[in-house]
Amino acid sequence: MDNNLSILVVDDELSVRDSLSNWFLEDGYDVDTAEDAKVALKKIEAFHFHIVLIDIKLPGMDGLELNRRIKAINEDTIVIIMTAFASVDSAVQALKDGAYDYVCKPFDPDAVTHIIRNASKSIQLSRENLSLQDRIKSLVNVEYIIGQSEGILKVLEQVRIVAETDSTVIIHGESGTGKELIAKAIHMNSPRRFFPMVTVHCGAIAESLMESELFGHERGAFTGAQYARKGKFEMADGATLFLDEISTISMKMQIELLRVLESKRFTRVGGNRELQSDFRVICATNRDLQTMVKAGEFREDLYYRLNVFSIEIPPLRERPEDIKLLSEHFVKLYADQMNKGTRYIGKRAAKALNNYAFPGNVRELENLIERAIVIGTGDTVQLKDLPFEHQMSKPTWESIQDMEQHHIEAILTKYDWNISRAAKALGVDRVTLYSKIKKYKIEKPK
Amino acid sequence: MPLIRIIPLQFSSVSTMETMLSVLSNRFKMETRLSGQHLDLTPFFNPVRSQYNANEIIQKLLPLAGEDDKIVGVTDLDLFIPVLSYIFGQAYLGGSVALVSGHRLENRRYGLASDPQIFSDRIIKCIVHELGHTFGLKHCLKPGCVMVSTTYVEEMDQKSDMFCQTCQNELSMLTA
Numbered sequence: 088m089d090n091n092l093s094i095l096v097v098d099d100e101l102s103v104r105d106s107l108s109n110w111f112l113e114d115g116y117d118v119d120t121a122e123d124a125k126v127a128l129k130k131i132e133a134f135h136f137h138i139v140l141i142d143i144k145l146p147g148m149d150g151l152e153l154n155r156r157i158k159a160i161n162e163d164t165i166v167i168i169m170t171a172f173a174s175v176d177s178a179v180q181a182l183k184d185g186a187y188d189y190v191c192k193p194f195d196p197d198a199v200t201h202i203i204r205n206a207s208k209s210i211q212l213s214r215e216n217l218s219l220q221d222r223i224k225s226l227v228n229v230e231y232i233i234g235q236s237e238g239i240l241k242v243l244e245q246v247r248i249v250a251e252t253d254s255t256v257i258i259h260g261e262s263g264t265g266k267e268l269i270a271k272a273i274h275m276n277s278p279r280r281f282f283p284m285v286t287v288h289c290g291a292i293a294e295s296l297m298e299s300e301l302f303g304h305e306r307g308a309f310t311g312a313q314y315a316r317k318g319k320f321e322m323a324d325g326a327t328l329f330l331d332e333i334s335t336i337s338m339k340m341q342i343e344l345l346r347v348l349e350s351k352r353f354t355r356v357g358g359n360r361e362l363q364s365d366f367r368v369i370c371a372t373n374r375d376l377q378t379m380v381k382a383g384e385f386r387e388d389l390y391y392r393l394n395v396f397s398i399e400i401p402p403l404r405e406r407p408e409d410i411k412l413l414s415e416h417f418v419k420l421y422a423d424q425m426n427k428g429t430r431y432i433g434k435r436a437a438k439a440l441n442n443y444a445f446p447g448n449v450r451e452l453e454n455l456i457e458r459a460i461v462i463g464t465g466d467t468v469q470l471k472d473l474p475f476e477h478q479m480s481k482p483t484w485e486s487i488q489d490m491e492q493h494h495i496e497a498i499l500t501k502y503d504w505n506i507s508r509a510a511k512a513l514g515v516d517r518v519t520l521y522s523k524i525k526k527y528k529i530e531k532p533k
Numbered sequence: 534m535p536l537i538r539i540i541p542l543q544f545s546s547v548s549t550m551e552t553m554l555s556v557l558s559n560r561f562k563m564e565t566r567l568s569g570q571h572l573d574l575t576p577f578f579n580p581v582r583s584q585y586n587a588n589e590i591i592q593k594l595l596p597l598a599g600e601d602d603k604i605v606g607v608t609d610l611d612l613f614i615p616v617l618s619y620i621f622g623q624a625y626l627g628g629s630v631a632l633v634s635g636h637r638l639e640n641r642r643y644g645l646a647s648d649p650q651i652f653s654d655r656i657i658k659c660i661v662h663e664l665g666h667t668f669g670l671k672h673c674l675k676p677g678c679v680m681v682s683t684t685y686v687e688e689m690d691q692k693s694d695m696f697c698q699t700c701q702n703e704l705s706m707l708t709a
Contacts, residue, residue: 195617
């Protein structure tokens with residue numbers, strides 16, 4: 088018997104309350120009783136009962152009204168109506184109001200046992216469903232967004248905040264930082280996650296095809312349009328529309344897009360029927376849209392329409408602590424894919440990766456590791472497997488001072504001459520770093 | 534010394550009594566006696582349902598039980614509790630009184646030839662089950678255990694008059 092379920096018996100007859108509570112206690116359920124609707128509601132507000140059995144005829148508020156009140160408090164509560172043969176019509180009304188089932192009094196012992204067992208199964212199924220949904224949700228969160236840096240954790244926190252809403256999101260980030268992954272994370276944690284995320288790579292679609300791609304077209308709309316075709320707006324009904332590289336769309340399309348974003352209504356190319364679609368927009372760009380607005384390259388009204396919630400993904404060079412985690416992730420990923428035994432990253436290779444600025448961000452790191460797995464042998468990625476081996480293996484300096492000077496220059500360049508961050512990376516304080524800069528006469532590039 | 538006392542209340546199958554006493558004494562490790570006490574059940578008859586109200590009979594039997602004693606009323610009459618159309622037996626969890634009816638355990642009620650052995654088996658299982666409740670045992674899901682909940686005689690024939698190991702252990706703990 089399911090000992091985790093609680094049952095409330097609501098009946099004005101003491102003998103019925105006693106009989107039923109004893110019956111359910113013998114089955115191992117937690118049981119409480121109430122003599123009228125008022126007492127029942129008080130108990131339901133104070134404690135969550137999984138199943139409530141209600142006699143349809145109660146003094147004061149009747150069982151039908153009590154059922155409706157219980158459903159208003161907690162829709163998941165299973166309500167079973169007990170009725171005499173004469174009031175089956177009322178029981179049917181209760182079912183329409185959301186009651187789970189009804190039994191006619193007096194009922195066969197078997198009937199009540201079956202109803203309660205079915206209700207228990209139903210509760211168990213919804214519990215399993217919820218836990219499955221949670222598992223899917225958490226899997227999505229943890230699996231493909233790698234990083235423990237403050238920067239990436241802040242991005243994930245923003246994802247969490249905005250995911251539950253329906254607001255338009257704009258994701259800024261350099262090429263290769265993983266803007267589409269962040270868009271997917273928002274979508275997969277949103278109430279729209281059970282529908283697909285429809286992606287439009289704006290930069291990859293020719294201007295002439297863009298309209299048909301977004302709005303769809305009717306048969307015969309243009310030469311070669313043999314059949315009608317759904318556009319991305321239509322396909323994203325109930326889902327999320329991800330517009331990647333939004334900065335590349337033409338001024339004409341910007342006007343069209345603004346109109347659709349505001350009304351969620353549009354017409355297929357060559358059609359005259361207005362269609363409606365309920366989609367949420369997430370867009371991404373590697374360009375500064377505000378600068379484009381100032382330069383007259385991007386419509387201001389569209390910019391403000393899109394810029395409801397903004398997420399900035401920091402470039403990889405600003406979160407070097409993620410390089411190790413990402414490298415290890417890609418080593419495992421590609422070694423498994425290529426059926427190779429590579430599992431580790433050598434010390435010198437790891438150091439070289441850590442010192443590299445990665446202008447192509449995570450995508451570049453991924454490609455470097457993939458290449459290293461292809462050409463490498465053994466279980467460890469070596470420095471020689473990485474394309475910048477020659478830079479690291481042939482130093483032009485000889486003395487320790489030379490080495491120190493070059494290292495400080497490299498770190499200062501890496502951190503864009505941010506003295507605090509460079510000092511932290513070098514493991515010295517700011518005063519020491521300033522004195523070294525002075526000592527080696529290192530100059531900031533103009 | 535706590536006792537189990539069986540009170541026949543308009544119960545005709547006297548031949549089953551000896552086996553009944555022996556099985557109960559064995560299952561509960563308690564002295565079990567036949568009681569000569571009498572209770573008139575006429576006031577508990579419900580003419581609308583043509584049945585006897587088990588809850589009311591139990592209330593009437595309560596004062597007859599000593600502090601640690603258990604009482605089992607056994608009858609041929611058809612029993613009900615207000616919300617159910619019939620019952621084989623009734624007892625309160627951790628209470629001191631159980632009531633069992635042989636009315637619906639008779640093969641004759643199902644169009645079959647009477648079989649005293651089957652009847653005896655069924656009523657003993659029913660008494661052990663209800664007495665189990667008075668000691669605090671709940672329904673069990675292990676097939677064959679006497680504490681399995683049964684609402685049809687066919688189901689009752691599937692189980693034994695023995696406790697499963699889990700129920701036996703629990704009973705030992707509850708009676709220790």
